[in-house]
Amino acid sequence: MICCDLPEEVLEEIFSWLPPESLFRFKCVSKSWYALINSLVKNPEFVNKHLRNIENNILSPYTCLVFCCATTAYTRRQPQRKSLRRDLLLRSLTVFHNRGGYGSDPNCVSEVFRLPTLPSKLNFARASGSHCNGIICLAHDETVVLCNPALKEWTPLPKPCLGDGNGGGFWARRVGFGYDSRADDYKVVRLGYEGFRRDEVEHYRTRAEVYSMRRDSWREVEFDGLELVCRPLIGKEVFCKGVFYWSICARKNIILSFDVFDEVFRRIPLPNNLPVTEEEVKLTVWNDSVALFLYHAIEIPKFIEVWAMDDCSAGVKDSCSWIKKLCIGPLLDIAEPLTFLKNDELLMKTKDEGLILFNVRSQMLRNLTIIQSVNRILFWEISYVKSLVSVDGRRQSRS
Secondary structure (H helix, E strand, C coil): CHHHHCCHHHHHHHHCCCCHHHHHHHHHCCHHHHHHHHHHCCCHHHHHHHHHHHHCCCCCCEEEEEEEEECHHHHHHCCCCCCCHHHEEEEEEEEECCCCCCCCCCCEEEEECCCCCCCCCCCCCCCEEEEECCEEEEEECCEEEEEECCCCEEEECCCCCCCCCCCCCEEEEEEEEEEECCCCEEEEEEEEEEEEEECCEEEEEEEEEEEECCCCEEEECCCCCCEECCCCEECCCEEECCEEEEEEECCCEEEEEEECCCCEEEEECCCCCCCCCCEEEEEEEECCEEEEEEEECCCCCEEEEEEEEECCCCCCCCCCEEEEEEEEEEECCEEEEEEECHHHEEEEEECCCCEEEEECCCCEEEECCECCCCCEEEEEEEECCCCCCCCCCCCCCCC
8 A cells, every 4th residue: 555655753742742542553454564553552642742732733624522421221210229329321413514414414413432441439320520621520429530431541640639528528510621831730629628617507618639640659638728607519620721610609609719739729700799598500602711600590581691700810819700691592491501512612501401502603503413312411521532542651742
């Protein structure tokens, strides 16, 4: 084959733009390609180049999301809460942005999302998930696992230093997984709360710990934790420019940030004059900025406000400001906004568990024509990219 005679540097450039599954299929072309590809996927410089090409490919016509979904069996068994693990599954949803909502061509494809065989202790029904650079972090109680589905790799992390639910102690509720570019280190932050009594009243205090892949160890992060008189609801994290953000609801809404570079927690002020009650606050990332959705959970038709954070130094006090960017609506049959995709498209869930896209520029709605039915979405929509970043050994450099 003539293509086998291409210079190695040309092949390397071509390979750096291929999805992992296509790259691995090309190992069958010849013995020389087999050896070259095996060598490249173990080379940190090539792995980093491949990741940059995937992340920066503005011509990519699709977005891939991963959901945790329920099967019919899960719905039947939920009251008994038996065998929940086998009745839950992950599904990927690939949305094509260059296709309309009409005609015979589907504008999205839903498939079962295959993971490596994971520890039996990991219960998807109660797990939280996070994603960075092709690696998915799954956590349930004290079990925390990193896996790269494209490489069919997974590795468990050491036992956290904060125990979970021991004698009214610490309850982990959210996990964030991100990359510290300054230290060339992947980090996991585990956020939760502990209960204690004061003056015969139950109180709750937020606590957190961080795992460093380079150190392969956990440590508690000391910070001025929130002290609350009701059990807090901690929303799904968003990760933007090296900082995690969580919305915390405990009679009033609070935003907590965690900078992976200096490992410091900070509180973020909400926009002024927001309603204190009844409104839902949900964080997202839009055009490389942190944004929040503000909407009424029950109200139909639904109006959704979109606020974008402006001029924020990782949550330093009084350095953040918010700008109201959009007010979308009235929308019929919409349950909640999920996340922004490419091309300024907002993914939303309908009341009947369907999915719909709203383009904020054209103000057009389009239904997602799903080839294989999406099971009932339970939680965590993760934006996902396929990468060659290995979790085997947990110390692979990205420099």
